[in-house]
Amino acid sequence: MNDRDVELRLRGELQRMVSDRDAPAQLVDHVSRLGEGDSTASYEWRAFSAVHPAAMDHAFPGGRASRDQALFVPRWTRYEARRTHAGLWPVAALAVVALLAAAIGWRFTHLTSLEPTGTATAEPSRPPTPTPFPTWSGAPAVVLSGGRAGTDFGWIQTRSPDRLYVTEDGGNTWRDATPPDLAGSFGAGPTPSTGAVGPHGVTFADALHGHFFFERRNGQDRAGRALYEHSFYRTADGGRTWTRAEFPAAGACTYTDDDWLDDQNGFVQCRAGLKAQLWSTSDGGAAWTQVSSADASNPKVTWPVTMRFESTLDGWGYSLTNPPGPSLLRTTDGGETWTASQLPTGEHSGFGFAQFPTSSGGGLVAGGLAGTSEADGRLSWDFLTWVSSDGGAQWAAGASTHLGIVQLLDLGGRADGKITLFDSDARVVRLFDTSTRSFGPDIDVSGFCARAAGGSIVAAWAESSQNVWAACGYGDASPYRSYLYGTTDGGKTWRPLMGAP
């Protein structure tokens, strides 16, 4: 017997011993509930939201699933890095208040000393844009999220004050559409004084019809897990009045995703730790029925991260982990059960968003973004398509398009097969056409979102390559302000829509 023999025996025996030993159920449960009832996590989210509104949207999923597309993978580490900063902010602010004040003072001075024509733009090759440079006097302070339903109608969720605003004239004027009973607690993120966790899925299908879910903390159970109560709000007059119904998923279940077939038929899923529940309504949210539940941590369980229904019975979903790797899920029983088909994603390690299957050429075509890590940590992106000729049981790789490296490729919004992406570092918004798998021209935002002043684009929504709204945030921690600008000429000129003077 030589050392190699011993090593082989040792390796085999260790593997056998460990594989025979199941982790205790209470340990698995503990891990699946990490952070629940942890107030620090709540404060981290609050601070995080103030740092990066777009990230807030990803943290608290919002919006209705588009009819043909859905984001299906959490590219969360990029935001986690930002959260590191954000999560430390409250402590840092107390500990080094003098230093912070000095820094803020410098920033005030620095900003107000800039020329209002955008001469501080960091990209000298781009022409300055004749829009006023933002100052700190604008209100509200933070654009958290928003969306558009047509050229003229849009909505913005803000913090400081915590409000929902809508516009019916392309952003010229804004109307406070916050439900009266939620005034003061509407902002996304936990509000300890009221117990409010905030709205989820704020969406308007058109200028009249909108809805959202609202969660509020309701104590905790004996194990210290946070408990919640949920309400469902809907409007049929553009947010002038709202009706409220109780969403019965009580307990620790928190909203994760919803999808609507029409104004009456919808689905929503929530999760308590990794225990997921799917609910449906057929009367516009007045009453809800639990369709199914699942333990999403069980490798044998198939459950969608996000879903899109074609009828009350048929729907698609995306999963990242069950089975391992990105998979397309299919349900034919209204979400009670899901069948997974693995998606060929090659060697990609990063993930983007996907287009749910659509009929094309006698088969089905789905698509999504997938990234490959570069040596410097950035992701190089490809748009992949997958095709199925057997109704979605099996998928093969279709055509792909290489997109290249984008420092902060992010999802701004999407409409009619066009996806708004923005590159925070390059200060450009790009419209991606999923049907042609091609980018439109870069839309320059550097005129009102200057790198030199610490500006960073945090959200964007495009109706077309000409008609775009973009929000720019200033300040890494506190004070943080964001401003909404709009263009109707593809970025040649921008005008302030909200938050800027």
Next chain:
Amino acid sequence: MDVPEQIVAAPEEAFRLLSAQHVQAAYGLAWALLGDDGEAQDAVRDAFTTAWRQRFNLHDPDRFDAWFSPILVTCCRDRLRRRPRTPGHFPDDSEPAGTDPTGEAVERQVLHRELGRLDPDLRLVVILHYLKDMPVEEIASITGIPSGTVRSRLRSSIARLRAALERVR
């Protein structure tokens, strides 16, 4: 007209999901290092709690295991340090030798016994190297033990196990 939307699993949920996927392997490693169900459970619980607090430092979910292992090893080593340094703390759950006329069961019993008799510092590098397939340099990195010392401990441990196995052949 489709409306803009943004849907993605929450980062915290994604972290829980990653953690849940690794809890079995983590428990196995902790059990192998500590040789005790209760202590392994406590160590894993401590490790995931610590990981949760440090989750902002995880920049690549695909490397969760590499990121988490040092946290878990630290928690296990803390428990080992608090223990009286008595040998033999490793359970033997191999089959009785009488049921295996080829002698394989005997060898497995010997391995169990000798693993239990290994000094915790030796067992640590053995487990990390032969169970986790961790390279010497990585073991050195997460334990703070010089790589030369890691190699010598591995050689020493293998020699000891080999001697024990040869005695029963």
